[in-house]
Amino acid sequence: MTKSAVKITLDPKTANPTLRLSNDRRRVRSHTYEESKAMEHAWSQRDRHKYDGWLCIQGAQGFISGQQYWEVDVRGICDWRIGVLRESAPKRGFSKLNTSTGYWTLRLQLGSLIALTEPVTKLNTAIPSRVGVYLDIEGGQVVFSDPKRRRHIYTFRADFSNSEKLYPVFGTVDTKKELVII
DSSP: OOOOBOOOOBOGGGSOTTEEEOTTSSEEEEOOHHHHHHTGGGGGOOOTTSOSSSSEEEBSOOBSSSEEEEEEEOTTOSSEEEEEEETTSOOSTTOOOSGGGTEEEEEEETTEEEEOOSSOEEEOSOOOSEEEEEEETTTTEEEEEETTTTEEEEEEEOOOTTOOOEEEEEEEOOSSSOEEEO
């Protein structure tokens, strides 16, 4: 697999109001309780493109063809979600964010790494400090790796031939550590 990294930035228009983005739009964390109280007005700005349930945000760049690769630093974050979604995938409320709804993601939750398939696939692998995401649209796969250990984590296979845009997606509930797109 050839890895030519694409520069991913976060799309603030899709961010759950509880998330705090950096100025360069490459780092995100959840607001603290105190910060959230000051942001109450943001919840009234509902938009079909904005996450208002899950603490997620999508990348600003969408893809309809080719091979893309990016890495995410998740060191020290206790709960995260990283992957790819279809443009039409649901973002409002707490709908399932798995392969049945147009999401191909890994999640670290309660110390377990899982692939959000239908049903969920628990992965018996070491928790990575950095996650590599390789999207091959024509090849119909999303491959996750641990670039620090040079190990494969999981591969999703799907038919991406319907020409709908695919976007990176990220999520975290951590208020102290930022999820960082490398």
